[in-house]
Amino acid sequence: MNALSVEDLGHSFGSRRVLQGVSFAVAEGRMCVLLGRNGAGKTTLFSLITGLYHARAGSVQVFGQAMDAHSSDALAQMGVVFQLPTLDLDLTPGENLRYHAALHGLPTDLSKKRSREELSRLGVLDRIDDPARALSGGQRRRVEIARALMHGPRLLLLDEPTAGLDVPGRRALERHVRDLCRERGIAVVWATHFLEEVGADDDIVVLDQGRVRWAGRADRISPELGVESIAEAFASLTGSP
Amino acid sequence: MKTHHALRALHGILQREMLRTLRQRARLFSAMVRPLVWLAIFAAGFRSVLGLSITPPYQTYVLYEVYVVPGLVAMMLLFHAMASSLAMVYDREMGSMRLLLTAPLPRWYLLAARLLASVIVGLPLVYLFLFVARFWDVRPPILGYVAVFPALVLSGLMLGAFGLLVSSISTQMENFAGVMNFVIFPMFFASTALYPIWRLAEAGPVLATIAAWNPFSSAVELIRFALYLRFDLVSMLVVVACLGAFFLAAVVGYEPGRGLWSRRGGEG
Incomplete structure (x- = not known):
């Protein structure tokens, strides 16, 4: 298929x-x-x-x-990374990922676990609790990809x-x-x-x-x-x- | 749509609204200060020049501060709704609106959840203002604070749905200055928020008619009556009808096939 x-x-x-x-x-x-x-x-x-x-x-x-x-x-x-940056800069990467997970109906425990896994995989776990606006362009893109993968597309x-x-x-x-x-x-x-x-x-x-x-x-x-x-x-x- | 999915999404949207509101301290501060300035300065000045006859739901002569507080509460809800609407236009310009609209839930539900979350986040400030207003001798019955809750939710939803509709029509944030000047201010001033309708009638029958038909007046009166343990059926019906109409129009505005959203063109 x-x-x-x-x-x-x-x-x-x-x-x-x-x-x-x-x-x-x-x-x-x-x-x-x-x-x-x-x-x-x-x-x-x-x-x-x-x-x-x-x-x-x-x-x-x-x-x-x-x-x-x-x-x-x-x-x-489907996981989507748009051309325009879509991270909420008032939130941290962790909060951005958990928001996305909630929109896809993931329970809180799984959402917390997955957000750490995906951010770790993309090498930005150390920024999980920093404000998103403090991240570089490349880090923001990686967080966006991590976010798009949260629900296992x-x-x-x-x-x-x-x-x-x-x-x-x-x-x-x-x-x-x-x-x-x-x-x-x-x-x-x-x-x-x-x-x-x-x-x-x-x-x-x-x-x-x-x-x-x-x-x-x-x-x-x-x-x-x-x-x-x-x-x-x-x-x-x-x-x- | 599965119930647990819908509830988790609502929880996520509510949590995001709360975090954003708490982190935008300047907006929080101005949202609180704005009605207090009106109460402390505007109302004090008007008190000496504006006489009020006995006007329902009040059963006796009241101070102007007492009259104006429900109007200021509705003003808080109106400005909160417009700030939320502006945030939606900003989200759309910045791209983050796309994330919400590509969630695997019906679009009407996502918009309703965003609307409800925005209203819930705005209510604590309203109660804080009502508490502070007691220092100006605005002391409705204690049960009135409970009775006014559904009126605040309904009015907040109606004004929020109006904001949602505005955000679905506004193509750019710059348009918002026009919205403030030509929609929000007339809506506020041509209402019963600051003066009773008989006072407006003295100024001119046209203004009184506009105020009577203005849905914002219905929100003000619904709040005013509930705060003093009275129920205004007509105002409630108007608020509910307007809520339904504004929300439906906003959903159409955000609908990919019918709304303006898909007619504007993308980046490339």
Whole structure:
């Protein structure tokens, strides 16, 4: 069963069409990189997948649960890290995680235990009781990932998670997520415009001007398009220099 | 929706509201000082110029301070509701609203839980103000403090639902200055919070009519009557009807398919 199936999805803001006929699937336990330049429609696509926006055309299914008919069941399977930081800066990381756990119906004891486990795993346990506003950008991102994992999701969506981070911070975050994908079998959708974040074994979906230009295994894109690298393939698909 | 899940989510939302409120000390302080300034300065000045006839629920002539306290209590609820609404707009601009709206619970429930939590967090300050008001000889019957509780909850919910509706319409925090000037202040001043309706009628029938139809007046009167162990059925019906209407409209505003939320466009 696919972790995520997107079928013929479309969306407009007024007369401005931002997504059109978007279809792709992410298999269980796979890492899928959603590649697209700024304004390609990645964030809108995330908003549709997470139910923040209502899909006007097409459908989204999470482990077979349709978002429009069974949104609560679909959302329960999903962990989300949004492009905009969503930590409550007036709370500590521990409180942020426990708030999220409560929204997902976890009992208090389990929530306390899991918050320590997830923060420890992402290397920020020592900041559990500090105000979130005192954390660096990279630490906040790691806390957000820890939070998204609190309820044990089987699908993790990350919208440009490395935006604003320095190179070592980006690499560390990417490594953490790849470990999660491998060790826990979580399917990951990683939206980015940084081509260097694509791994050879990943799946890629190239999104440009609201349409899927190419979808498949990362190691097949260059041979299929007859170019030398992913960068060249991306440039030829999106018309970017 | 499973009951234990819903209750845990409500508990989490309530806990977050309490922590945030306790950590925003400046907001707490101003929420307490604002009505006290009105009581200590405004009411003292008006006491000498404004005569009050016997107006229900009072059975005798009362000091202006006694008259104005229920209005100031409603003002506290109104400003608390607007602060909460502003926090929601801020949460939406900052992104943290997305976390709430992607929780696996119906959206109407999440909004209702947020509304209820906000009202519960605001009530202790109201009671503190009512206690302090005793030093100005505003001494309703002791049982009145108990009787007023449901009136405070209902009025707080109605004003909070109005704030929720405003937050679903406001696209940016900057719009809030307009909301304060064109909605909140007229709502407060064109009501029975500061003057009885017969006084407003003396100033002009239009103002009196506006005040009579203003749902904020109903909240004030519901609180005033309950505080003096009287029940104002009409005010309660108006408050309940407005609560339902405002909340329904707010839910539509936050609905992904129908509301403004999905028409504004995202980041990319």
